[in-house]
Amino acid sequence: MRTTDVVIVGAGPTGLALGVDLARRGVDALVLEKADGLFPGSRGKGLQPRTMEVLEDLGVLDAILAAGGPYPVGMIWRDGERVGEHVMLDPDEFKNAAGDSAFTQPWMVPQWRTQEILFARLEELGGRVEFGRELTGLGQDEEYVTLHCASGPDLRARYVVAADGGRSAVRRALGIGMTGETVDPNPVLVSDVRITGLDRDNWHIFPPGEGDGYMAICPLAGTEDFQLVAQFPEGTEPDTSLDGIRKVAAARSHLAPEDITEVRWASEFRPRAALADRFRSGRVFLAGDAAHVHSPAGGQGLNTSVQDAYNLGWKLGAVLTDGADPVLLDTYEEERRPIAARMLGISTGVHRGEVRRGAATMQLGLGYRESPLSEDTRPPADTLRAGDRAPDARLGDVRLFDAFRGPHWTLVALGTEAPALDARSVHVVEGLPQEPYGKGLFLVRPDGYVGWAGDSAGALRSYVTRLGPR
Known part of the structure; x- marks a missing residue:
């Protein structure tokens, strides 16, 4: 029986994006796909501005821009x-x-082409997809998940991610229900x-x-x-x-x-809208359509799904390669399920003509202020807070999104000296106070959200020790 760190079930946009993210972090991951090849249709064709930022970080932006066009x-x-x-x-x-985003409108790329681009990037990074591997059952204990397939050997993984669509075989095997409604x-x-x-x-x-x-x-x-x-x-x-x-x-x-x-x-x-009752069962996680099913109106399903992968990827990497406490993985459901519920409401509202395509559908304003990973030591104010998407800006010759790109954390020190941190995976950027950041210290997570904000080096070190990078 082969053993790997992570098995991803499903080679759609969610599974491939997660595979890319894990591969660049050095995680031994395998993608299983029951079909003999990639999905051939256009189904999800609109990439929202926030997803374009994610794809830039994953190293596929040039290919995505070349493959598509505006609506x-x-x-x-x-x-x-x-x-x-x-x-x-x-x-x-x-x-x-x-x-501040460089992307000011949705970008049209048919789903089959987005998948081809992510698949090529995955192979470039040494990742693997095994086609013709249909899951027939799984079981788990305290250390591993065992997967049984219709063809080929059984597999064992430390974690499994179900990215196998709205009729997810993994979700059904786990007995996780979905709550929803017929949109039309x-x-x-x-x-x-x-x-x-x-x-x-x-x-x-x-x-x-x-x-x-x-x-x-x-x-x-x-x-x-x-x-x-x-x-x-x-x-x-x-x-x-x-x-x-x-x-x-x-x-x-x-x-x-x-x-x-x-x-x-x-x-x-x-068209229907449905949300999984849970996004996790033990060592198995649900992502993408396996966790939430949208009306296609407004182009939120694929985008929310890719960002599930982006959220979960760095957390699995931190646990598997950096020795982070596995409790970090609890925050995946805590952060992503409320976002999915919110985006389901927007998708349904667009379908019914109640929500206009625009600011609500760009996904740039989504964040995790209520997450246990978000800590802000400053007095409450109507400004950038921990949990918000870290905005792009220029500090001299440095573009912040260029500094953020990669699997690391980034400490942005504005108008103050960056303290030394005992964490090899933190890159430091210093400069003058910059709007909308203002003055202070901002520790930006690998997925581009502010994890910690304040001006106390001691409180920052405490955060890094408790929750942050190694």
């Missing part, structure tokens, strides 16, 4: 004529809400198609007609494909075949059936 303006059609534009994403609203009872067809007769400058919107649901056809940036989305009445089973999709397109638009030249991937779903 096109919506174009409304009626009776074969263009009747007006529909601005789904207000660039000014996003720009105003971006603050009407089934939705989503497919990646090749089309002639439509420009790639607009997101084409075909409002509902008599007896028909809406249809939208969006050019997928960086590809020759379009994503076709069509809603159907409750109780209908959408036909995902080429003929079925041709009939829908012809019935709801001016397109002729033969204008749909190819279906590259197709699926159907019923």
Whole structure:
């Protein structure tokens, strides 16, 4: 029986991002995927600004920028004529809400391409994915989790992360329930198609007609494909075949059936929102869709999932390679489950037209002020606090996000001398007081959030001894 530090079940964006993060920390991790290859569809296509920052830290930003593009303006059609534009994403609203971030709008990359990029990065770092390995059961004791697969040898790992989607086999094996609701009872067809007769400058919107649901056809940036989305009445089973999709397109638009030249991937779903009752059972963690299932409206599911991985990755690395107290792993659920619940509310609100895409969907304002890892020794004030995302800024020739990049902690000392810390994994950056930081000491976690803030070297050392880096 092979033994490894971490087994990640599922090679979607969550599992691959976690694999990348663990690989760069020197953690022996293996990704298992029951399919014979990576997921082939576009499903999650929007990367929010905070996720772009995460991907920059993981070393894939250039590839992500090259693979995608901005969202096109919506174009409304009626009776074969263009009747007006529909601005789904207000660039000014996003720009105003971006603050210090270099990313001022969502970036469109089809999910299959995001996965290819993360997979290539994982292999570059020496990580591994084993395809065709379906989990059939697992058990755990105080030291290890044993995994049984339909093919290949059983595995043993110190920790397991379920990143195997909304129908997670791991979650079911653990007996963890999900609490949720149907966001919309009407089934939705989503497919990646090749089309002639439509420009790639607009997101084409075909409002509902008599007896028909809406249809939208969006050019997928960086590809020759379009994503076709069509809603159907409750109780209908959408036909995902080429003929079925041709009939829908012809019935709801001016397109002729033969204008749909190819279906590259197709699926159907019923929008729902659900949250796992727990994100952890012993040595097994839930992440991504295994822990929370979103309506695709607003582009929050994939983004929340990647940030689950980003939160859990540094904590597993600290325990497995730096000797941190395993109690640190308790903070994964404490921090991520409230965030997931909040983002589920936003996804549902966008779907129902109650929340506008913009500041609420960028995910830059999310943080962990209530976390046991967040300690602020300054008087309460309406300013940057421990638990907040550490803003980008320039200290002379140094960009803070460049200083943060990597698996280390960063001590930012502004207007005061940085104290010596007995922690090899802390990088130090010093400079003059800088807004929105102000003056003081700020210990930034490996995932880019302020863990400790204050001006007392003694209190900082106490934090490092209790919770921080080694």
